[in-house]
Amino acid sequence: MSSPSTPGAGTSRAGPAADVGRWFSTAAPRPAGASAPTSARGPRLPAWGPMVGAEYGRRSPASEVTAALELLRDRPVAVLTGAGMSTGSGLPDYRGRDAVPRSPMTYQEFMGHDLARRRYWARSTVGWEQFGRARPGRAHRLLAALDPAAFPVTAVITQNVDALHAAAGSDPVIDLHGRLDRVRCQQCDALSSRAALHARLLMMNPELAARLPQLAADAAQAPDGDAEVDRTSSFRYPPCALCGGILKPDVVFFGESARRETVSAAFAALAAAEALLVLGSSLTVQSGLRFVRAAGRAGQDVVILNDGPTRADPAATLRLHGRLEDVLASWADATGAVAAR
CATH class of the missing domain: 3.40.50.1220 (TPP-binding domain)
Incomplete structure (x- = not known):
């Protein structure tokens, strides 16, 4: 799919859609036994995964x-x-029988850490064209x-x-x-197209763009946190073209209203x-x-x-x-x- 646009457009679908939950996983693997993160509002955030003891x-x-x-x-x-x-x-769903356990990234993590934003945009760049095939x-x-x-x-x-x-x-x-096909500036509130941002991200990261099919296959097959794209700490992403603010997908993260x-x-x-x-x-x-x-x-x-x-x-x-x-x-x-x- 050469020009991803609003999910659901078009008439055919090739292969599985992207595991969007991976995009929103926490920016760094949590050590064994560590507690789940908390949002700025206080409650402990539930990990994604099947509900224990559920029928x-x-x-x-x-x-x-x-x-x-x-x-x-x-x-x-x-x-x-x-x-x-x-x-x-x-x-995939997040708490059904086949859900993959992982810890969600919070709004505070995305906004407060450059590494979290690099990880998010690297993951979503690899998965976006796949996601656009969903019907x-x-x-x-x-x-x-x-x-x-x-x-x-x-x-x-x-x-x-x-x-x-x-x-x-x-x-x-x-x-x-919200919707993943839109991007919102966290400073001036301007909305823009995720498809347009995708093209720009590929231009800014030519090495990743050249290996996109390989990385997509790796991300689809590897356990959470082990895909090669997760180690792309040098990934580059742009600021808002209007005000220089932080761009974020126009969706609600954990810890955000x-x-x-x-x-x-x-x-x-x-x-x-x-x-x-x-x-x-x-x-x-x-x-x-x-x-x-x-x-x-x-x-x-x-x-x-x-x-x-x-x-x-x-x-x-x-x-x-x-x-x-x-x-x-x-x-x-x-x-x-x-x-x-």
Whole structure:
């Protein structure tokens, strides 16, 4: 792919998409037995990886799947999605059965350490063209088709940063944690294209550019922290062209808050709904969990569908287990929704 652009553009996909979680791993391997990092706000950050003792692979009976559809049918619904939504597109999740354990990079680490920024931009430069091959999966397409055949969707509030909901046709989409196809200056707040930055990074790092396929293969196969690209401490990255500030992907890092206007839009979409449907999220972090709690306070029904436990299971009106594609397909069949399969 010679000119990566907004993820989801195009019609074909070659090979697995990049493991975006690697880009956000902590800048230096942590010694054995060392504690997890803390953000400036205090709480200890959870490591990514499968949840200990969790039951994966469970499937809800057809009667429960049908009951959930009847609960939501013909009512305005806000939809909250997580990483499990995009596994069918080749993007790995962070706490599912097959998640790779690693410790997340914090906003404070990225902003405070040049080495962390070098490591991030080196990793993402190697993986970006792969990431650009990701296409909406069946779950994305089915969800878009269910609105309004099964229920009108006030908004898809997604914790993902891949822009695949919009590419599948969902509208409106609220990117709670931002989008990887954009870059934001941390000083003047200017937005720019990640694709344009990618071209510039390759020009600034010709040795890496010449070895891009080899490094991409190495990064895909090596254990976390062992890929050769992780040792590229000489990697160069540019400042903001307008003010000289630090450029950062327009996504929310651990220890950083989502943009206020984005959160307000998400809560407005929830307020306009009668129910909340959660798809593919463990709700481990407060960023997503707060919407379930807000729905509960408002007396709204909450339906959660996820493979593996979620932090909000006790708060669910109905809790479904299974593959997103299977449940959404059964709802599409029951309501006559049509989606490209």
